[in-house]
Amino acid sequence: MVTGKKDIKPVKKRYYRKRVPVFKLIDKIKLWPSRTGQLHGIRSIEITGGMARLTTHCNKEFVINNSLNSRAARWLRNKWFAGVCPECGVPGWKLEKYSATLFKRHHGSMLLKNKD
Numbered sequence: 043m044v045t046g047k048k049d050i051k052p053v054k055k056r057y058y059r060k061r062v063p064v065f066k067l068i069d070k071i072k073l074w075p076s077r078t079g080q081l082h083g084i085r086s087i088e089i090t091g092g093m094a095r096l097t098t099h100c101n102k103e104f105v106i107n108n109s110l111n112s113r114a115a116r117w118l119r120n121k122w123f124a125g126v127c128p129e130c131g132v133p134g135w136k137l138e139k140y141s142a143t144l145f146k147r148h149h150g151s152m153l154l155k156n157k158d
């Protein structure tokens with residue numbers, strides 16, 4: 043029988059640059075805030091030029107551009123969301139990781155060395 047909490051470690055903070063490319067960021071964190079503020083889990087991201095098609099775990103598709111100033115890019119950097127999509131079933135650890143993610147102007151990864 044499991045009692046109480048076990049293996050609770052503080053989540054390691056991760057730093058990204060404020061100007062980290064939006065597509066790379068989404069590919070990394072696999073989360074997407076919809077227009078209504080619902081956080082979806084991303085199943086796949088397909089990048090074509092300046093646009094990307096996101097497919098969520100609840101089978102919704104979003105076509106987005108890579109603008110750093112877009113609503114969603116701002117929401118991601120500020121880690122705003124109004125709720126979590128019940129169909130996507132975003133696990134708690136992923137949300138914890140997200141909340142431990144920090145965006146800095148002069149410090150952190152630009153995610154440019156990722157293997158695509």
Ligand SMILES: [Zn+2]
Pocket residue numbers: 081082083098099100101102127128129130
């Ligand atoms: Zn969803």
